[in-house]
Amino acid sequence: xxxxxxxYGLLAxxxxxxxxxxxxCSNPLAxxxxxxxxxxxxxLRVIREAAELGVVQVxxxxxxxxxxxxxxxxxxxxxxxxxxxxxxxxxxxxxxxxAKSLVSAGLNSAQLSIQGDAAxxxxxxxxxxxxxxxxxAARIIREAGLPLNMNVVLHRLNLSRLDAIIDIxxxxxxxxxxxANSQYYxxxxxxxxxxxxxxxxxxxxVGVYERRKAELGDHMEILWxxxxxxxxxxxxxxGGWAQNALTVAPDGxxxxxxxAAEITTMNFASVRDHDLAWIWQKSEAFQAYRGxxxxxxxxxxxxxxxxxxxxxxxxxxxxxxxAGRTDPVCMHSPDHHLVQDALVRANQEDVTEDxxxxxxxxxxxxxxxxxxxx
Amino acid sequence: xxxxxxxxIPKLATKAMLKHDNVRDVELLLLPExxxxxxxxxxxxxxxxxxxxxxxxxxxxxEEDFDAADLGNDVMTFLQDARGRGWVVVT
Numbered sequence: 001x002x003x004x005x006x007x008y009g010l011l012a013x014x015x016x017x018x019x020x021x022x023x024x025c026s027n028p029l030a031x032x033x034x035x036x037x038x039x040x041x042x043x044l045r046v047i048r049e050a051a052e053l054g055v056v057q058v059x060x061x062x063x064x065x066x067x068x069x070x071x072x073x074x075x076x077x078x079x080x081x082x083x084x085x086x087x088x089x090x091x092x093x094x095x096x097x098x099a100k101s102l103v104s105a106g107l108n109s110a111q112l113s114i115q116g117d118a119a120x121x122x123x124x125x126x127x128x129x130x131x132x133x134x135x136x137a138a139r140i141i142r143e144a145g146l147p148l149n150m151n152v153v154l155h156r157l158n159l160s161r162l163d164a165i166i167d168i169x170x171x172x173x174x175x176x177x178x179x180a181n182s183q184y185y186x187x188x189x190x191x192x193x194x195x196x197x198x199x200x201x202x203x204x205x206v207g208v209y210e211r212r213k214a215e216l217g218d219h220m221e222i223l224w225x226x227x228x229x230x231x232x233x234x235x236x237x238x239g240g241w242a243q244n245a246l247t248v249a250p251d252g253x254x255x256x257x258x259x260a261a262e263i264t265t266m267n268f269a270s271v272r273d274h275d276l277a278w279i280w281q282k283s284e285a286f287q288a289y290r291g292x293x294x295x296x297x298x299x300x301x302x303x304x305x306x307x308x309x310x311x312x313x314x315x316x317x318x319x320x321x322x323a324g325r326t327d328p329v330c331m332h333s334p335d336h337h338l339v340q341d342a343l344v345r346a347n348q349e350d351v352t353e354d355x356x357x358x359x360x361x362x363x364x365x366x367x368x369x370x371x372x373x374x
Numbered sequence: 375x376x377x378x379x380x381x382x383i384p385k386l387a388t389k390a391m392l393k394h395d396n397v398r399d400v401e402l403l404l405l406p407e408x409x410x411x412x413x414x415x416x417x418x419x420x421x422x423x424x425x426x427x428x429x430x431x432x433x434x435x436x437e438e439d440f441d442a443a444d445l446g447n448d449v450m451t452f453l454q455d456a457r458g459r460g461w462v463v464v465t
Contacts, residue, residue: 009409053397054398056393056404084393084404084405086406108404109389109406146388146389147388147389147406149406149407175389176407218458221460
């Protein structure tokens with residue numbers, strides 16, 4: 001790897017506020033509040049600095065980005081700078097007039113999440129009764145002339161419904177569907193034992209995915225995001241640390257990946273104190289795991305080190321407390337037993353069917369302790 | 375290539391956006407979850423897919439712009455591929 005990489009994508013997490021309470025949310029457990037959020041002027045500056053740095057795509061996410069009334073202003077600035085914009089939304093809060101004003105501002109595409117194929121799934125997974133809003137949002141997105149991209153997080157509680165989930169997305173007119181097997185960060189890690197599928201469940205789901213993919217052809221693109229705990233090698237997380245993209249959190253802290261806030265041993269700089277170029281090029285956190293020189297063995301001597309970059313730093317930290325270790329997903333990792341143990345449990349226990357019992361055991365994403373009292 | 379292909383009118387898909395990247399000095403095609411690095415000819419072809427001209431007119435324009443001849447087959451091959459990838463719609 002030679003020279004300083006330039007990021008293509010900016011994930012603008014404009015808020016942590018969200019009407020949903022998903023049990024696998026990748027936001028940190030300590031959710032930021034409204035008063036912590038960057039104002040409009042700061043976000044406009046971040047967008048301009050990102051464009052200068054090489055960013056060509058801005059993904060507005062959260063939380064639910066629609067809770068910010070200035071989203072149109074931010075989208076318009078992206079349009080002015082020739083940046084492609086994507087709205088990542090739960091669909092709640094997306095009215096016809098909002099969609100229209102966002103499209104007028106220059107929004108290029110939208111990605112709508114669902115939790116399953118019916119109202120019960122949204123209730124169990126997100127503690128929300130507004131599945132109807134998602135169906136409405138799908139229609140609103142299409143009628144606004146935007147391509148409808150959809151995504152669903154897959155896990156132990158909904159994998160058996162995969163066929164029906166794909167049906168719903170097809171019915172609602174999705175062009176593209178991401179089937180994202182749950183990744184265990186943030187809230188998902190808290191709920192891991194209840195979310196982790198068994199091998200048999202996954203094998204069935206892979207069969208469904210392959211059959212439907214062949215049937216759908218060009219009609220709807222479907223993607224299968226691998227369940228990494230079941231893989232022999234780790235995912236090439238983010239294409240390597242601080243290589244292609246960056247995330248700006250609601251309070252202006254900048255991360256090389258959306259879940260890096262979990263690495264509590266590192267200091268991540270804020271756009272309140274530094275410009276984006278300095279943070280990307282010079283800050284200690286961004287340089288820490290860039291390239292391959294930092295790698296310990298077994299990664300350093302591994303022929304795969306330029307393929308998977310040692311896996312995910314956030315996962316290494318979450319499972320071992322050291323972000324510099326090999327991702328424990330890797331079969332060669334000295335910490336691989338941490339992953340294996342979780343899989344053994346997932347394949348011993350029966351899938352709990354009782355919803356009331358499940359609801360009691362699950363930890364729903366909610367602001368717990370005020371950030372100002374920590 | 376047949377006559378119907380030449381009279382078709384290609385247009386860049388709504389979800390797609392062409393961009394000259396000033397930072398890297400390259401031509402890009404931007405899609406919801408993808409960034410495609412285009413070569414000069416690909417960028418030139420897609421740049422003319424604005425729904426205002428037929429494939430035949432597009433070929434004539436390109437041959438003029440590039441001071442070249444017999445680009446028809448190359449353009450058709452590229453457009454068929456681009457259509458298959460969902461970058462271009464044809465009416």
